[in-house]
Amino acid sequence: MQSPWQLVSGGVTSPQGFQASGIAAGLKPSGKLDMALLLAPEQAVCAGSFTTSVVRAACVDLCAERLAANGGQARAVLINSGQANACTGDRGLIDSQRATQALADQLGLDAEALLICSTGVIGVPIPMPKLLAGLDPLVAALSATGGEAAATAILTTDLVSKQVALEAELGGRRVRIGGIAKGSGMIHPDMATMLGFFSCDAGLDPSIWKAMVGQAVQRSFNAITVDGDTSTNDTVLAFAAGDPLDSVHHAALEQGLTEAMQHLAKAIARDGEGATCLIEVQVEGALDEPSAQRVARTIVGSSLVKTAVHGRDPNWGRIVAAAGRSGVPFDPEQVALWIGPHQLMQSGQPLSFDPEAASRVLRSETVQIRIQLGDGPGNGLAWGCDLSDQYVRINADYTT
Amino acid sequence: MQSPWQLVSGGVTSPQGFQASGIAAGLKPSGKLDMALLLAPEQAVCAGSFTTSVVRAACVDLCAERLAANGGQARAVLINSGQANACTGDRGLIDSQRATQALADQLGLDAEALLICSTGVIGVPIPMPKLLAGLDPLVAALSATGGEAAATAILTTDLVSKQVALEAELGGRRVRIGGIAKGSGMIHPDMATMLGFFSCDAGLDPSIWKAMVGQAVQRSFNAITVDGDTSTNDTVLAFAAGDPLDSVHHAALEQGLTEAMQHLAKAIARDGEGATCLIEVQVEGALDEPSAQRVARTIVGSSLVKTAVHGRDPNWGRIVAAAGRSGVPFDPEQVALWIGPHQLMQSGQPLSFDPEAASRVLRSETVQIRIQLGDGPGNGLAWGCDLSDQYVRINADYTT
Numbered sequence: 001m002q003s004p005w006q007l008v009s010g011g012v013t014s015p016q017g018f019q020a021s022g023i024a025a026g027l028k029p030s031g032k033l034d035m036a037l038l039l040a041p042e043q044a045v046c047a048g049s050f051t052t053s054v055v056r057a058a059c060v061d062l063c064a065e066r067l068a069a070n071g072g073q074a075r076a077v078l079i080n081s082g083q084a085n086a087c088t089g090d091r092g093l094i095d096s097q098r099a100t101q102a103l104a105d106q107l108g109l110d111a112e113a114l115l116i117c118s119t120g121v122i123g124v125p126i127p128m129p130k131l132l133a134g135l136d137p138l139v140a141a142l143s144a145t146g147g148e149a150a151a152t153a154i155l156t157t158d159l160v161s162k163q164v165a166l167e168a169e170l171g172g173r174r175v176r177i178g179g180i181a182k183g184s185g186m187i188h189p190d191m192a193t194m195l196g197f198f199s200c201d202a203g204l205d206p207s208i209w210k211a212m213v214g215q216a217v218q219r220s221f222n223a224i225t226v227d228g229d230t231s232t233n234d235t236v237l238a239f240a241a242g243d244p245l246d247s248v249h250h251a252a253l254e255q256g257l258t259e260a261m262q263h264l265a266k267a268i269a270r271d272g273e274g275a276t277c278l279i280e281v282q283v284e285g286a287l288d289e290p291s292a293q294r295v296a297r298t299i300v301g302s303s304l305v306k307t308a309v310h311g312r313d314p315n316w317g318r319i320v321a322a323a324g325r326s327g328v329p330f331d332p333e334q335v336a337l338w339i340g341p342h343q344l345m346q347s348g349q350p351l352s353f354d355p356e357a358a359s360r361v362l363r364s365e366t367v368q369i370r371i372q373l374g375d376g377p378g379n380g381l382a383w384g385c386d387l388s389d390q391y392v393r394i395n396a397d398y399t400t
Numbered sequence: 401m402q403s404p405w406q407l408v409s410g411g412v413t414s415p416q417g418f419q420a421s422g423i424a425a426g427l428k429p430s431g432k433l434d435m436a437l438l439l440a441p442e443q444a445v446c447a448g449s450f451t452t453s454v455v456r457a458a459c460v461d462l463c464a465e466r467l468a469a470n471g472g473q474a475r476a477v478l479i480n481s482g483q484a485n486a487c488t489g490d491r492g493l494i495d496s497q498r499a500t501q502a503l504a505d506q507l508g509l510d511a512e513a514l515l516i517c518s519t520g521v522i523g524v525p526i527p528m529p530k531l532l533a534g535l536d537p538l539v540a541a542l543s544a545t546g547g548e549a550a551a552t553a554i555l556t557t558d559l560v561s562k563q564v565a566l567e568a569e570l571g572g573r574r575v576r577i578g579g580i581a582k583g584s585g586m587i588h589p590d591m592a593t594m595l596g597f598f599s600c601d602a603g604l605d606p607s608i609w610k611a612m613v614g615q616a617v618q619r620s621f622n623a624i625t626v627d628g629d630t631s632t633n634d635t636v637l638a639f640a641a642g643d644p645l646d647s648v649h650h651a652a653l654e655q656g657l658t659e660a661m662q663h664l665a666k667a668i669a670r671d672g673e674g675a676t677c678l679i680e681v682q683v684e685g686a687l688d689e690p691s692a693q694r695v696a697r698t699i700v701g702s703s704l705v706k707t708a709v710h711g712r713d714p715n716w717g718r719i720v721a722a723a724g725r726s727g728v729p730f731d732p733e734q735v736a737l738w739i740g741p742h743q744l745m746q747s748g749q750p751l752s753f754d755p756e757a758a759s760r761v762l763r764s765e766t767v768q769i770r771i772q773l774g775d776g777p778g779n780g781l782a783w784g785c786d787l788s789d790q791y792v793r794i795n796a797d798y799t800t
Contacts, residue, residue, distance in 0.1 A: 087750060
C-alpha cells in the first residue's frame, strides 16, 4: 500500500507528550554529552528488543525483567554513554538499580517503571558519583525539544547523530512517530552497541504494540549487518502513549514504525566506520519472508561481497556463492541477479553485460543488489556497507 | 593418547600403491600445471566430504552420486584447475561425464569408478579439447613420486603447495597416510575452492572409513575459516587400499587421518591472502564437542577478533563478545580467557594483565587463544588467520 507517512523534521520528542534531555556528566573523558533521558507520558506502554548474546550487560537484564514484570508498561529510560556496564559482575546490576532508584526519586515515580541502557567500554564500571550527580541537571533539562540533545548524548564512535520523525493522518487525527539511534556497526564492539529509542503519540494495547515493535525490528535493525558481530548491550525500546488508535489503523501504524526504524537502521549501516556506501540487498521469490531475509543478510554480510563492492567490481559469483551458503534451500538453476538496473544472471548462469556500466552503478552512494531465487512469495531486505582497508586500519590500530 | 604418528617427507603418493601426476594442459592462461590425477590401487575404498552450499558445481554432484552408487568404492580422481565448472548448467555435468569417460578409456577402467574435481573461475566452461588432449600425457606421467606435481597442479591462488605424509607402526606393520590440499581461504571464491585428497595404505570397510573421514574432516577442514565464505566446489576425497587393518588399530588410524587433515587445514588458514599469522582458538568446558567447536569457529571467524590480532591488541572484549553470540549457551560468569600464557579474564570479569607482554604474544607466527566456558566435557579447536588491510586490497582490486 501507498505509505501515509511523511518524513518531518524532528526526532524522539516530536510525538506529543514526550520529553527528553542530554547533558555532559563527565562519563566520557572527552567531555562530550554522555547522559540522556527520555520521559514518556503517563499510561505509556513500552516494548523492547534486546541482544541475543549470552554475554549481556546488567542493564539489559534489568530492562527485560521490568518490562515483563510490568506487563509492558514503562515511563522513562535513562541512557549513559562511556561505560557499557557489561562484564562487571554483581556490581553491574547493583549500579543499574541504584541509578534508576535515584532517578525515580528525582521524578517522583516508581523505580520499577524506569529503564536504563548503557553503552561504552566493556568491563569498566560506571563512575556512579558522576552519574548520580548528573541526574539533577538531566531532569531539569527535560523538554519537548530535547530529542536532539538526547540523540547526541547516546553516541560513542558514531560520526553523525541519527534522528527520525514521521507524521500521518490516521482516522482524521495527526499521529507522529519519532526516534533516535546510535551505532556505527560493531566496529568497536566495546564502544559501538546499537541503541534505538522510539516514541509514538497513539495509545495501544501493550501486547499489540509489542508485536508491532517485534515485526518492525525484524525488518530494520535485525536486517543490518556491518561485520556480523553482536554487542553485549544492543537494545531497542519503543514507547507509545496517547488517545487510543482504532484497530483499522494498526497496519498503517506498523508500517510507519517499520519506516522509522528502517530509516535509522540504514543510517547506522551507512555510518559503519570506513564505509563508503550503503549496500541494499533485495531478495525475491523465496519460500517465505524469513528465508528471504536470511539470504539477504548472508549476502550483505559476506566479506567477499563487501570488498567487491568496495572495489566497484560487479562480481556476481561472490553474490550467488553467499546466497548458496545461507542455509536456505533454492534451485540454483532458477536464480536471476541484478546490480542496479543491470541483469548479470538468468536461470543460474551468467549473462554477458557491460562491466563498465555495472561498475559505475557500484560507485553510487547506495548500491542495490537484487536476487530472485524462484517464484515463491517470500521477499526480504537487508542493509550493510562496503568493507574498506580503512575499516581494518581503524580496528587494528584501536588499542584497548 | 600419545600419537604413534610421525611426520615424514612426501605426500599423497607416500602410501604404498598410490600413483599421481600433474601436467600443464593449457587450462590456466599462465601456462602453469593445471591437471592432476591420483590413482588408487584395486579394491580401494573412497569417502568424500562436499560443500554444503546449495550452489554447487557439476563435478561435486558427480562425485557424490558415484560414491553413493558404488558403495564407497572408487579408483581415481581427475582434478583440473582454471575453471570451476560451476554455474555452467547442463553443459557442466556433460563435460564432467565426458572427462571421466575419456579417462576411463585411457586407464581401462569403468567410468563409474572415476571421480572429477574442478577449481577455478565460476561460470566459465572447461575448454574440453585441451582437457581431453591432456589425458594422454597425464596418464603417461603417473608415478609413485608424482604426488608433488599433483600438489602443484591443483593450486589456483595459493602462495605455497601443501602436502603431508605420516607414518606409524600399527600391529607390527608400517602404515602411511598421505595428502595434498589447495585453498587459501575463500579469498577469491571463484578461484579458491578448498580441495583435499588423501591416501592410506591400509584396507578398511567402506562404512568404517567413511565415518573416520567424516570425523577427521569435522576436526580439521570444517574447523578453519578465513572469511566465512564457502565455495561451490569444496571437496575432500580420501582413498584407502591395502592389507586389512585390525580393528584394534582403527582409533589410531583415525587419529593419524585427523592429524594429516589438521596439518593441511592449518596450512590453508596460514596461506589466507594477506594473512600474517595463524590463529588457533581452543575452547574448553563446553557441554559437548560440537558446542565447543561452534564457539571456537565463531571467535576465529569474527572480523573484530581478526583485526585485533592483526593490530596485536589483546582485546578480550571482542573475544568474549564473539563467544556470546555463537548461539551456544554458557554462564558468562564462569568464563576464563587466555592469550598465549597470559590470563585476561576469570569468572567473567577482566583481570589486570601486562598489555605489552600480551601484545608480544600476538606477534607470534601462531597466536593461541584459549577460552574456558565452564566445567563441561566439551573441547574444540578452530583455526583462522588475521584480517589485514592487504586482504581488503587484494579483494577490492581483483576484477572479474
